[in-house]
Amino acid sequence: MTRLICDISISLDGFVAGLNPSLEQPLGEGGDLLHEWAFAAQSWRESHGLEGGEKNADSEVIEESISATGAVVMGRRMFSGGEGAWENDPRARGWWGDDPPFHVPVFVLTHHPRETLIMQGGTTFTHVTDGIRAAIDQARAAAGDKDVLLAGGASVVQQCLKAGLLDELQIHVAPVLLGGGTSLFDQLGIEPLRLDATRVVASPSVTHLRFRVPAQTT
C-alpha cells in the first residue's frame, strides 16, 4: 500500500532553509550546508544528471528513496520560490531546468491554477489548487504501488502532520546550526505524539532518522 513519506534535510536547530531566501540563494543563508551530504552522494548526482560522487551509506539512503518513490508532493515555494500569478514568477517552470531530478509525477500545491508541465526525463508538474488532501490523493493515484514522497517545504509538512496524513518521516539531520530560518516543525499545535523510531543511519556528514507515524484519531 502506498505510504506518504516526508523526506527532508534539516539543521540540528531544526531549519529547512536559512534566513533571507532569494532567487540567487533559494535555500537562504547557509541553507546549502543542509544538503552537502546529498551533493556528494553518487545516487543524488545521478538523479541530477551529474557524474561522480561517493557510493556510501548516504548514497544508499537516497537510492532507496528514489526506488521507492512513485510520485512527489511539494509546496509552491519549494517549486519556484515565487508566489502569486505564474506570469510574474521568474522560476515558473521550477528550479531544475528542462530535466528535473524527480523522473516521476510531481504535484505542486498552489492557489494558482495552470496546465500540467511535461518536462524531460519523466517529470511532470501538476498544479493542485484544492488543498493538501487533494494533492496527496492525486499523488497516491499516480504512484501506483510505490510511495508518495512529501518533499517540503515546511508549510506542507506541517499541514500533513496536523491533518494526520503522514505515514513516515525521514529526517536527514545535518551537523550544522543555521541560527535562524524556516523551522520544519515550528510550534505545530498538535497534541504530543509518540513516533516509532524505525531506523538510524549515521555518517560523518549527516544522520538519517526514520520514524513511523502512528495512525491518529482526528
Place this chain on the structure above:
Amino acid sequence: MTRLICDISISLDGFVAGLNPSLEQPLGEGGDLLHEWAFAAQSWRESHGLEGGEKNADSEVIEESISATGAVVMGRRMFSGGEGAWENDPRARGWWGDDPPFHVPVFVLTHHPRETLIMQGGTTFTHVTDGIRAAIDQARAAAGDKDVLLAGGASVVQQCLKAGLLDELQIHVAPVLLGGGTSLFDQLGIEPLRLDATRVVASPSVTHLRFRVPAQTT
C-alpha cells in the same frame, strides 16, 4: 582540559519542555516523554537513588556522562521552576529533595543572590548572579580535571552558543513530537556554524547525537 558539554533531551520537533509548565508538571505537557529513555536506564535510576532499570546502550551513555562530569551549570528555571525572590519560590531548594541526583557542585544562574545550599550526597547549589561566563568559570574551577555539564534550560544553552562558550553538544532526540513548548535552539541569531558530528548511539527509545563545536572567532 575541562570541556563545557551541553547534555540535553529534546523532542524531534526541537523542544526541551512542552507547553504550560507548572509546579505540578514542570516539564510541561508531554515533557516527560522526552525523558522516558532515561527513567528506564539503570545508571539514571542509580544516580536518583532508585533500583532496577535496564543496562543498555542508553544507560551507558548516561554513565559516561556521570563519570565525566565534575560540575554542573543550569538556569534558575530548571533549578526551581520559579522566578523572582527566593522567599516566594515554592521549590527554592530545587526539584530533587534532600539528595539531588548530581553529586557534584551545581552552579545556578540567577538574578537573586543567596547562600550556597549544601545538600546530601555531594551536591551543592551555588547561585551565580554575574552572568553565564562567571557561572562557567566557577564550574570549571570546581570540576578539576573533569568536564562541566550544561544541563539547561534552553535559555542558558542559547547564551552559551551565542557567546561561543560551548565545546560539545550531546543531544538525546526522543521519538516524540510535542507540538509546542520551549524550543532548545529557537532562532539563535548566530551565523551558520558547522559542527563536527563525533558519535551517534541509537536505541528504539532515543537517538544520542554528539557534536564538537569548533572554536568561534567572536
